[in-house]
Amino acid sequence: MRATYVAAGITLFNLAEGGTTTYAALPSSSPPVPDRPLPLPGANVDAAIAKSPKLLLVSYPSNDTSSGYSVDETVNNFLRIRAAAQSSGVSVIILSTQPLSLPRAQLDLLPQIDARLAAAVAPCFVPVREALSAPDGTLAAQYDSGDHLHPNDAGHAVIASMVRSVIDSGQCVRVRP
Numbered sequence: 001m002r003a004t005y006v007a008a009g010i011t012l013f014n015l016a017e018g019g020t021t022t023y024a025a026l027p028s029s030s031p032p033v034p035d036r037p038l039p040l041p042g043a044n045v046d047a048a049i050a051k052s053p054k055l056l057l058v059s060y061p062s063n064d065t066s067s068g069y070s071v072d073e074t075v076n077n078f079l080r081i082r083a084a085a086q087s088s089g090v091s092v093i094i095l096s097t098q099p100l101s102l103p104r105a106q107l108d109l110l111p112q113i114d115a116r117l118a119a120a121v122a123p124c125f126v127p128v129r130e131a132l133s134a135p136d137g138t139l140a141a142q143y144d145s146g147d148h149l150h151p152n153d154a155g156h157a158v159i160a161s162m163v164r165s166v167i168d169s170g171q172c173v174r175v176r177p
Contacts, residue, residue, distance in 0.1 A: 001160050013051055017043040021063045022077035027084045036069075045084045055173040056085045057163065061098035061129075062149075065109050075116045082121065091173035093166055095126045095159070099133040099140070101148040107137045124172035126162050 002012050017024060017040055024040040032038060041047060048056050058081055064074040082092045094117055097110040110129060118125045132155055134140040139148055143155030166172060
């Protein structure tokens with residue numbers, strides 16, 4: 001992504017913190033939720049907004065579901081992150097969940113999260129889970145880094161290509177001069 005857009009004078013920042021959930025990205029002013037993590041001041045939507053971006057990419061592939069959070073709380077958190085960014089004039093693109101090895105009951109929640117987010121934010125939604133999935137909903141072998149959880153370089157190339165397509169469509173943000 002960086003190589004693609006640097007030539008156009010675009011700077012990318014990565015505020016991701018491995019292992020976090022959507023709660024980490026909520027605004028710092030969010031009221032605490034019992035038994036849920038607090039927002040991370042250096043990696044939440046407020047930290048992103050402080051960098052004065054034109055576009056925020058939001059991706060929380062599976063940690064909410066792996067942690068046992070409901071579809072409602074995951075979707076609501078994504079939408080709260082999006083609303084905070086948009087209220088500051090920042091465009092937002094949301095990436096779908098990603099396939100991985102989970103018990104079937106949890107794996108079945110991922111398409112529900114994606115469907116609700118796609119309906120709420122289309123055309124600014126990137127459905128990477130479907131592109132990376134094996135027929136059983138787990139991460140396809142050709143995109144598996146070996147841990148059945150994280151995409152390999154080929155998987156990341158698929159994700160980057162899909163994100164570039166959404167950005168370059170101009171429907172969510174205008175990044176070309």
